[in-house]
Amino acid sequence: MNRIVALGLLSLSLLAACKKKQPETGVTPTSGGGTPAPGETCDAACRARNAAAEKAAADSAAAARARAEAEARLRATASIRATLGQKVYFEYDAAELSADARALLDSKLGILLANPGLRLRVTGHADERGSDEYNLALGQRRAVAVKRYLGDRGIDGARIEILSLGEERPEVTDGTEDSFRLNRRAEFEIIAGGDTLMPAK
Amino acid sequence: MTCIRRGTLALVLPGVLALLPHRAPAQDTTWREGVRINVILPGRGAKPGILVLPIVGTDADSVRAIFTRDFDYGHRLTVIDMPAASVPPPNANGTLNYPLYAQLGANALLQVSPTSFGITVVIHDVAARQVARSKSFPLPSPSQSPSWRLALHTIADDVEQQLTGVRGISATRILYTSQGRVFQIDSDGANPTPLSGVVGAMSPSWNPKGTHIAFTSLTNSGAKLVIRESGGATRTLATGRGMSANPVFSPDGNTMVYSYGEENGIDLVAVNAFGTDTPRRVTIGRGSDNLSPTFSPDGRRIAFTTNRAGRIDIYVSDADGTNAEPLMPFDFGDQRYRSDPDWSPDGRLVAFQSQIGGSFQIMTVNVRDRNVSRHTSTGVNEMASFAPDSRHIVFASARSGVRQLWVLDIESNDVRQLTKAAGGARFGAWSPSLSTR
Numbered sequence: 001m002n003r004i005v006a007l008g009l010l011s012l013s014l015l016a017a018c019k020k021k022q023p024e025t026g027v028t029p030t031s032g033g034g035t036p037a038p039g040e041t042c043d044a045a046c047r048a049r050n051a052a053a054e055k056a057a058a059d060s061a062a063a064a065r066a067r068a069e070a071e072a073r074l075r076a077t078a079s080i081r082a083t084l085g086q087k088v089y090f091e092y093d094a095a096e097l098s099a100d101a102r103a104l105l106d107s108k109l110g111i112l113l114a115n116p117g118l119r120l121r122v123t124g125h126a127d128e129r130g131s132d133e134y135n136l137a138l139g140q141r142r143a144v145a146v147k148r149y150l151g152d153r154g155i156d157g158a159r160i161e162i163l164s165l166g167e168e169r170p171e172v173t174d175g176t177e178d179s180f181r182l183n184r185r186a187e188f189e190i191i192a193g194g195d196t197l198m199p200a201k
Numbered sequence: 202m203t204c205i206r207r208g209t210l211a212l213v214l215p216g217v218l219a220l221l222p223h224r225a226p227a228q229d230t231t232w233r234e235g236v237r238i239n240v241i242l243p244g245r246g247a248k249p250g251i252l253v254l255p256i257v258g259t260d261a262d263s264v265r266a267i268f269t270r271d272f273d274y275g276h277r278l279t280v281i282d283m284p285a286a287s288v289p290p291p292n293a294n295g296t297l298n299y300p301l302y303a304q305l306g307a308n309a310l311l312q313v314s315p316t317s318f319g320i321t322v323v324i325h326d327v328a329a330r331q332v333a334r335s336k337s338f339p340l341p342s343p344s345q346s347p348s349w350r351l352a353l354h355t356i357a358d359d360v361e362q363q364l365t366g367v368r369g370i371s372a373t374r375i376l377y378t379s380q381g382r383v384f385q386i387d388s389d390g391a392n393p394t395p396l397s398g399v400v401g402a403m404s405p406s407w408n409p410k411g412t413h414i415a416f417t418s419l420t421n422s423g424a425k426l427v428i429r430e431s432g433g434a435t436r437t438l439a440t441g442r443g444m445s446a447n448p449v450f451s452p453d454g455n456t457m458v459y460s461y462g463e464e465n466g467i468d469l470v471a472v473n474a475f476g477t478d479t480p481r482r483v484t485i486g487r488g489s490d491n492l493s494p495t496f497s498p499d500g501r502r503i504a505f506t507t508n509r510a511g512r513i514d515i516y517v518s519d520a521d522g523t524n525a526e527p528l529m530p531f532d533f534g535d536q537r538y539r540s541d542p543d544w545s546p547d548g549r550l551v552a553f554q555s556q557i558g559g560s561f562q563i564m565t566v567n568v569r570d571r572n573v574s575r576h577t578s579t580g581v582n583e584m585a586s587f588a589p590d591s592r593h594i595v596f597a598s599a600r601s602g603v604r605q606l607w608v609l610d611i612e613s614n615d616v617r618q619l620t621k622a623a624g625g626a627r628f629g630a631w632s633p634s635l636s637t638r
Contacts, residue, residue, distance in 0.1 A: 093513070131540040131554065131561075131583065132627065133404055133447050134506055134513060136417075136424060137460070137467045137490040140444050144464045162464070163423045164444055168401065 073196060080197040081190065083107050084120065088146060090184045093130060095141035097149055105149050108188070110200025112155050117193030121161040122146045125187065127180035128167050139164030146186045161191060248279045249364050252307040255285035258315040260344045264353060268311060270389055271357035271371035274617070276592070276610045278364060281307050299330040309333070309364055322356060324363060334363060341637075347392045348637070354388065355636040370588045373632045375595050376405040376414060377606055380624040383416050383429075385632075386606075388588075390619050396429060404493075407632045408450040408474070414630075415448035415457060415474075426459055428474070440472075440480065447493050450474060451520075452500040458483060460492035469494050469505055469522065483522040495544045495551070496520070497568075504528055504542040504551050515542045515553055529566055529573060539564075541584055545591035546633075550611075552585035552594055563596050565611060576614050582607075588631045595619060595629035 042050070086108075088101040097105065112118055124143035126135035143162035151157055172179035253268045255261075265285065272278045289301050302310055310325035319340035326333040338356050341348045351372055358369030374385045381399040386392060401419035408414070415428045418437070424444040429435045438445070443463035450457055457474040460467045467490040469483040484491040489509035496503055504517045510527075518525035528551060529539070538556035545552065551568060554561040555575075561583040563576045580600035587594055594609045603625040607616050620626040 129559075130538070131493070131506065131513075133460075133493045134490070134540050136403075136419070136444065136446050137462065137492050140462055140467065141490065147464065163421075165419065165421075166403075168403075168419055 076199060077195075077197045080111055080199060081194065084111055084188055084190060084194075084197075087188070088186045089181060090142055090186075092127070092180070092184065093138065095124075095138065095145040097145055102149065105146065107200065109150055109153050109155065111197065112150065112159065114198045114200050115193060118190065118197065119159045119161070119192040121163060121189040121191045123187045123189070124162070124164045125169060125171075125183055125185050126167045127183040128170060128173075128175070129180065130167070132167060136164050136166035139166045142184075142186050248277060249308040250279040250281055250306040251309045251311060251364065252281035252283070252288065252302060252305060253311045253313070255288050255290075256313045256315075261313075261315070263345065264313060264320065267350065267353050267389070268313070268357050268360075271354060271369060272361065274389065274608070275357075275361055275369045275371065275590075276613060276615065277361060277367060277369075278309075279306065281305050297325060299325070299327050303327050311360060319352075320356070322360065324360060347387070347394075350387060350391055351635060352637045358634070358636065367590060368634065370590045370593060370631075370634070372634055372636045373589060374411075374635060375586075375606065375619065375632065376407065376416075376628070376630040377597075377620060377622070377626045378402045378405060378416075378628045379620075379622040379626045383414065384622070384626070386620060388608075388619075390621075393620065393622065396433075397427070397435070400427070402628075404447045404628055405630050406447075406449045407630060409452055409454045409633055411633045411635050413450075413474075415450065417446045417448065419446075426457075428457075438472075449494050449496065452496055452498055458494045458496070458503065460490075460494070462490070466490055467492050469503070471520075483520075484518070484525065485522060491516075493541050495542050497544050498546055498548045502544075504544055506540040506542065513538045513540055515539050515551070517551075528568075529571055543586050543594075544568075545587045546589050547591040549591060550587075552587060552611075554583045554585060554596075563594060563609060565594075574611070576609055576611050577616070584628055586629050586631045589634050593631075595631050597627040597629060599625075 086104055088097070088104055090096070090101070091098070122143045124139035124141065126138045130138065140162070143164055147157070147160045147162050150160055167183070170179070170183045171185070172182050251272055253265050256265050269280055269282065273280045273282070289298060291297050297310065307327050310327060312323040312325060314321050316337055319338045321335065321337045323335045324333045325331070338352070340352050343349065354371035357371045361367065361369035371388050373388045375388065376383060376385050378384070381401050382395045383397040383402045383405045384393055384395050396414065397416070403417040403419055405414055405416035412431045413428055415426060418425050418427045424446045426438040426440055426445045426448045427435055428438065440461060441463070443461055444467070445459055445461050448457050448459040455474060456471050458469055458471045461470045461480065462468065466486045466488040468486045469491050470480040471483050472478065472480040483503065484505070484507070486507065486509055489507060491505055491507045491509070493506040494503050495505070501520055502517055503520055504515055506513060507516050509516070515528045516525050517528045528542070539553055542551045542553045549568060550565045552563065552565045555564045560581045562578060563582045563585050564573055565576065566573045576594070580598055582596050582598045584597045585594045592611060594611060595606050596609060597604050598607050601618065604627050605622065606619040606626045606629045608619050609616050
């Protein structure tokens with residue numbers, strides 16, 4: 001049995017040796033499909049064609065790379081935008097920032113620090129309970145709380161515009177406790193410098 | 202018992218039926234607009250009974266229906282509410298059988314007849330068996346137009362003043378907001394009319410003469426103030442980059458007070474309503490929120506909502522912001538949330554809303570003795586605004602589903618629905634008297 005295997009291996013190696021020798025015979029291919037190699041058979045026009053084709057191939061590769069990079073940047077920017085757009089929620093009749101809210105604002109803070117041209121509009125909202133007029137003030141207080149938090153951490157006040165919409169633009173209107181919670185929020189909108197965004201450092 | 206008597210009359214006087222005026226389809230012959238909840242309290246029988254006699258002529262049914270409804274809504278007269286056909290007619294010689302009307306409960310009869318330019322209104326004193334007053338009034342044309350109705354309401358208010366000493370409140374209109382626009386509606390629910398485009402309108406208010414209104418316009422660029430003249434011209438006040446809201450006029454009409462805030466709380470500020478001077482601070486809230494101002498009728502005091510002491514409550518101060526103090530004692534009931542004050546035109550009461558068991562209810566507090574009364578208990582009721590008689594209040598309530606305006610009589614706590622606005626109605630603001638004379 002061992003002998004049979006050894007014999008097989010031997011014959012295979014012999015065959016391989018034969019194949020390796022083949023290119024050394026010096027036979028030049030004269031015809032066949034594909035691009036003709038430079039030589040007497042390829043005139044000036046042919047060479048120009050070849051050069052153009054090579055350049056086009058290189059160009060398209062570069063373009064693909066650029067496209068991929070742009071897509072990656074867009075994806076990154078989209079993800080940064082998504083982070084910026086995440087809403088901050090509040091307790092009933094309160095403008096204090098919870099630990100969750102502060103964590104969310106910290107992620108926005110990094111982005112603001114990495115993108116000095118970025119400006120945001122913060123809109124404060126209230127749920128439908130409470131006085132409609134008072135809720136306008138409450139929304140303002142929530143937007144101010146967000147701006148103050150970012151300002152205390154180095155973001156120039158001119159970069160954060162604030163606004164209250166009171167209870168006038170509820171996100172959910174089914175009047176449940178859950179919808180009240182979703183409506184007590186601050187929303188974030190990019191108003192400048194948001195075309196390309198660098199990730200937080 | 203009254204019903205039986207009325208039925209008997211109709212049987213005894215079958216000829217009356219022939220006198221039933223032919224009703225034109227365009228006429229308003231509705232006897233009661235909306236829902237009325239009657240609470241007959243014992244010992245309240247002192248209201249004079251009034252019967253509006255059937256009227257002959259064009260629009261006669263409308264005139265009778267409007268007068269009857271106005272007296273009913275005024276709560277100061279007992280309206281003998283009878284179909285024209287059941288009312289005993291005058292004697293053949295034109296005199297009236299006063300004892301017959303006295304039996305129906307009438308203390309006064311109103312006899313209306315058309316003239317070439319309007320109507321003549323005769324008030325009969327049933328007990329004295331004589332004419333108390335006869336007076337002619339012009340009516341603008343065309344009939345059924347808003348100005349024609351307003352002229353009739355003015356006459357009804359005048360009659361009410363003759364009979365009770367207190368002017369009626371029919372010749373008034375109520376501002377409100379619906380789907381982002383300011384509307385006005387007649388006191389009897391007729392003629393709902395938009396006064397603005399879709400501008401995120403909130404908190405409309407009248408100037409004391411009823412010639413201008415002001416309101417908050419809340420758009421995606423923030424809350425701004427708008428003044429609108431009765432002619433329709435509007436201007437947005439340049440009040441700064443912060444939020445500006447709940448504008449009210451001072452009783453002399455020259456000053457506007459509103460709430461303004463940027464990043465350090467909301468304070469009340471005052472500005473010349475028609476000038477360009479710099480706004481001056483009224484409240485010194487030190488970072489708290491101070492809003493929803495209302496003037497005492499003498500212009501010397503202001504009540505407003507504030508959270509300066511933590512909870513949301515109503516404070517009162519001098520018009521310049523000094524001497525601020527809580528309007529109500531600390532120990533009254535549910536004090537977690539009291540807001541949106543409105544000072545009565547007679548200066549005696551401040552209406553407000555108080556959260557009781559999580560729902561706002563309409564309350565009043567007597568300014569002198571700080572005695573608090575509760576007026577509603579069904580559903581959520583808010584945004585009270587006094588009528589010129591200091592007795593009726595318009596408020597917003599979702600008790601019928603979507604929020605609509607309702608009118609409350611604070612003496613009987615009767616309510617009636619005022620608006621049936623698609624998309625709801627809120628921020629009711631009762632006008633001063635808009636009498637046509």
